[in-house]
Amino acid sequence: MFPNNFLWGAATSAFQYEGANLEDGKGWSVADERCKNRAINHPQADASVASDGYHKLQEDVELMKELGIKSYRFSIGWSRLYPKGYGELNTDGLKYYDKLIDALVNNGIEPVVTLLHFDIPWNLIEEMEGFVDRRCVEYFEQFAKTCFEQFGDRVKYWLTINEQNVMSSMPSMCGLKEDETIQKKLVQANYNMFLASAKAVKACHDLCKEAKIGPCVSYPTFYPATCNPLDVEAAYLNMDLFCYYAMEVYVHGEYPKYILNKWEEDGVMPERKEEDATILKDGCADYLGLNWYTTQCVCAKSEGNLLNIGDKMDIVPNPYLKATEWGWNYDPKGLRIALRECYARFRLPLMICENGWSQQEELTDGKVHDEVRIQYIKEHVETMSKAIDDGVDLIGYQYWSFVDILSSSQGFAKRYGLVYVDRGEENTCDCKRYPKDSFYYYKKLIQTNGKGI
């Protein structure tokens, strides 16, 4: 059963939603660059218009009100506030987020604000390769402090960095080129992002006494493909190396020994300073944000029908599950396992910050009949309810995404929204909004506080 103050919500991120990526003084970002480059190879939507959220603020908040959400997760574009990543503050950028936050609060919607969602200011890449350079930690801290000072009177829930664990495994998300030095640079950037996240937590605790802050981790659940101990070990190791080591740093302010051993063995130990231990200890999270979509099957060696090849393990299809066109398994039971496991390990409040179903969609007579998405939400909410009954302190659910957004990998071909955004890959039309069937389903679900519909 869901508590009465459960944060039923929906989510977006700045580069995937706002568009206007060069308007009102905003600076170019890593996300803008990635989207532009992808569009060169396969004509597809980029971040210049995205869902046109920058121009549809009031209209979208009206829709949120109609939906009845209690919270809305969005991110602040670092380069909208600081076009170069540091230096002069762009007051037009401030105004946009001020207006958005006011509109949310005035309509009784709790803002859940992410500080960094894949969009490091591009200038920081050009000047210093972003987080590879420790100066970037300071600049992030300054940006975070500005957000707390400007918006902290109205925002109670903050998230530091979205999916640092994904960013640090993808060079282009960190703004880096893939050359022979890449592994070492990625580890250094990852290490520095932990410091940046901890410094933001500390600043938030100092400046916004009532607020709660934590990271937002990509948290898929890995199953062993068989009961062969090699596969079981591979699945456990993958959970550790992708998720749990990072959660340990965020929650306990310490690196588990196995990750230091791995960096040592791989010859990529990052540069560290003595003060770092204190920085991490002073910046421990109040809650954990989890982006949970799916489960994946891991086997220890390369054989058969492989989806993805890692160092010593492969991801293979799960014959028991259906999946999206892009291979993301539909597996609500996996969410109960994930929530129980995470809570048992860390004993912190948990918030699901992303969870959603993607498919290609078209508008027919102004409607989208998205039955699979409805079923997906229903079954995941049932699972969450069970996990809460099991004792998990789950405080919120931010469905991904509120409106259709620019997918971080597939443009507008891959839609997640509760609201259809009328645009194609290249033709941006007018981005008119059309609530899908799932919008009305979720609305009822919220009205009944998640009880059996």
Ligand code: BG6
């Ligand atoms: C999460 C990201 O990894 O997954 C989102 O935080 C992203 O930004 C979502 O949109 C889904 O991924 P994709 O590639 O389907 O957009």
